[in-house]
Amino acid sequence: MSTAIDITSLNAYYGSFQAVADVSLTIAPRSITAFIGPSGCGKSTLLRTLNRMHEVIPGARVTGSVSVDGEDVYATGVDPVLVRQRVGMVFQRPNPFPTMSIRDNVLAGVRLQRRRLSRHDGDDVVERSLRAAGLWDEVRDRLGKPGSSLSGGQQQRLCIARAIAIEPDVLLMDEPCSALDPISTLAIEDLMAGLRASYTVVIVTHNMAQAARISDKTAFFTIDGARKPGRLVEYDDTTTVFTSPSQQATADYVAGRFG
């Protein structure tokens, strides 16, 4: 069961610096939503507020609310560990655990939740997750090798397998292809189209062609200058944002005229 996300009047800060100002938007279940905008516009910060990874940075804090499946993840008594088990994340640079084998990397999150995992159940999870991440055929005969022995694109798909192995409702992707070559990027884009059937996917990307190719909805963010907070300019169907945006700023950005 995948889940809708409701962001209401969200502000995010690093110490005294406000990175995101007053963002409200609703993300439909089983869709791909792209966050685009210039560097520093707060789109990655916003993404990290959705699974409470923002607060991991010292001094970082959030006001406003983020509801996942109707439940405010910032309400008192909510355990960020449990939030992150339901809202998975893939990072800009592939980050498999270098000392773990491919198999152990896939199972890393699963083992946190299920202390006793039989060999057989583990095998099932590994195969299912690696297949879903489109990596199974490439690594099936070397699951015991270190995750760091894979190429960058394979490592990123391993990280996706690791994230979906714990069966989250939502998958957040923070520029997942920006460190990858075009062929690996394509592999991940294909994979995301498949993930949409089961997950609510939110992706931050600098690649506007990618946003246009894969996403159902697009949110465009911008900043009004250095040390100013990022703000949401426009949020609509991806086709609308790229062909007939309602804001001039969006039109300029998607056309490559940044201003």
Added chain:
Amino acid sequence: MGTVLEDRASVGQASPPGLRAPTPGRPMRRGGGTERAGDRVARTAATAAGATILVALAGVGLFLLARGLPAVRAGQGDLPEGASSFWQLAGPLAFGSIWAAALALVFAIPVAIGVALFITMYAPRRFAGPLGAIVDVLAAIPSVVYGLWGLMVFAPMTAGLYGWLATHAGWFPLFAGQPSATGRTILTAALVLAVMVLPIIAAVCREVFGQTPTLAVEAALALGATKWEMIRMAVFPFARSGIVSGAMLGLGRALGETMAIAMVLSPTPFLVTIRLLGNTNPNTIAAAIAQNFPEAYGMEINALIGLGLILFVITFVVNYLARRMVARGARQGA
């Protein structure tokens, strides 16, 4: 779109103000070779420093061999403490050194890791800095101070505990036998050593824990790891070789420690025992040298230098083994 491209094209036409135009034909050869004076000075100084350490090491090694080896063949009458052969003297002392140092590490390493974790992961950032500085200062306290504290404060405090341990856990081989009433046992010495080496190990661990890649930390947290689970998944694997290095630094200090042992312990010659609480305790090489040297003459001096040689070899072997462990960890990608 078009206007942007035209703008960029026009920028390339003339050099921006403040930059000189390229001069053609600038030379690529210079007189006096390719090494600049600064490079030559730095290279010579570094080479000299490197050579000095090698010369010093070789000098110490040669001295130990030349003066120590004759004692290996010495018999009764020529050796300190009435030993009948060099090995009767050296064996138990080598055991005592390694035993005391190993015990010290067993106590110190977990606490040092805990201290380092607290400073890097748990302490509020305001406290972390000062706390780290305090740990560094502790590492610099002279060992004679630790020895005095161990003898006058710590040993008397432990006597009661040792009696209790011997009564209630005497079935355990380490705690067997008649407990010491003064608390001046190998266990006390090892605990004093542990306190001494703790700051060094903690300082090294703090350094390596602090360098855990953010990527790995976030990978663990994003999977729903708790803080402790994150530490096990992300911090320890990266820190393993650093922890070993820190432990080896501590071990080196513990093995070579003279004063703390000599002051705390009342040793029995030629004794090898793993009992921790008794009145009779094995001595260590470093302490035996310090205790016997003032009254030694002739072959006894050679025997003490021979003991130094044994300690030298132990230190070498331990360091080599530790380096191999670290290298293997590095190959596994840690």
